[in-house]
Amino acid sequence: MTRLKTAMTIIPVSLIGVPTDVGAGTPGARMGPDALRVAGIVQAIAHFGVEVRDCGNLSGPGNPDLPAVNGFRHMREVAAWNRSVHDAVHAELHAGRLPIMLGGDHCLAIGSISAVARHCRETGKSLRVLWFDAHADFNTASVTPTGNIHGMPGAFLCGYGPSLLTEIGGHVPAILPQDIRQIGIRSVDDGEKRFLAEIGIEVFDMRYVDEVGMRETMEQALAGVASDTHLHVSLDVDFLDPEIAPGVGTTVRGGPTYREAQLCMEMIADTGRLRSLDIVELNPALDLRNTTAELAVDLVESLFGKSTLMRLHG
Structure with a gap:
């Protein structure tokens, strides 16, 4: 039987700006x-x-631009920002809204995803995190080459790291390795590779995408998403190839094309299960006439149901 694809359930949206690069290496x-x-x-x-409500920007400590201490740069500042993010995101979820966290660097996913996980525990929902990134972001203090915490949020969310950052959501670990799917990965540090394998993170790297295609990749990443699933998207704009998205501090060649990225977002929209979103690592200081920001907004439109035609599905 042929049916018309329906749009995702209309849920009011809250934008939460988080203007910090305290976890990054490039301001x-x-x-x-x-x-x-x-x-x-x-x-x-x-x-x-x-209905869209812009909640404005959160406030927090400035970037002190200091070297790493015991493997971490700016840990207390990162913790302060993430506590604010957690509280803001959780409040919007509790109010029945769809929070979009506008970063800021990717360390902020500690706060946003811990809030989402807390909300899932409170409401009995299952959690699926789709992590679009050029990097795995699963470093720890013992393997990090820089100490920059934007390369560590996945590890903290899975309970590996200091309590100051692992306990922000009130539950350790905030998420389990099986809750997350990483897509577009193409830069992983040596120690990080071993750690990912040990704890069993499902990673669809760019070689995998090249071999099977983005449609098959996304079908696998979305497998098991059901009516009781809270789908969270954490979109690091360095996921995209730098030829189309130059405005990031950690570019890695060989990323998805414009159409591949759009297909990812369109397939997420088709599920109707998107309930929260991060957009991180956009660096306007390195952009060309705001083109990377405009591309990110294009992708958000696809997440909310933009398509060329009214598509029929069997």
Whole structure:
């Protein structure tokens, strides 16, 4: 029987700006939230009949630009920002809204995803995290080459690290390795590779995408998503090939094309299960005429149901 694909359930959206690059090695991601606003993210989502509330920007400590201490740079500052993110994201979820965290660097996923995991525990939902990134972000203090915490959030969320960062959501670990699927990975440190294998993170790297295609990759990443699933997308814009997304501090060649990235978002929209979103690592200081921010907004439109045609599915 042929049916018309229906749009995702309309849930009011809350934008939460988090203007910090305290977890990154290159400054500039602190300007990301306003670049996304300039690129029209509010209007793009509202176009789909969604009520959008811009909650403004959170505040927190500045970037002290200090060297690592015991394997971590700026741990206390990172913890302060992530506690604020956790509280803001959890409040919007509790109010029945779909929070979009506008970063900021990817260390902020500690706060956003721990809040999502807490909400899932409170509501009895299962959690699926789709982590779009050029990097695995599963470093620990013992294997990190830099101490930059934007390369560590996955490890903290799975309970590996200091309590200051693993306990933000009130439950350790915040998520389990089987809750997360990583897509587009193409830069992993040596120690990180071993750690990923040991704890069993499912990683769809770019070789895998090249071999089977993005459609098959996404079908596997979304396998098991059901009506009781809270689907969280953590979108690091360095997931994209730097030829189309230059405005990031950690570019890695060989990323997905524009159409591959759009297909990812369209297939997520088809599930109707998107309930929270991170957009991180946009660095306007390195961008060209805000093109990377505009591309990120294009992808958000696809997440909310933009398509070329009204598609029929059997």
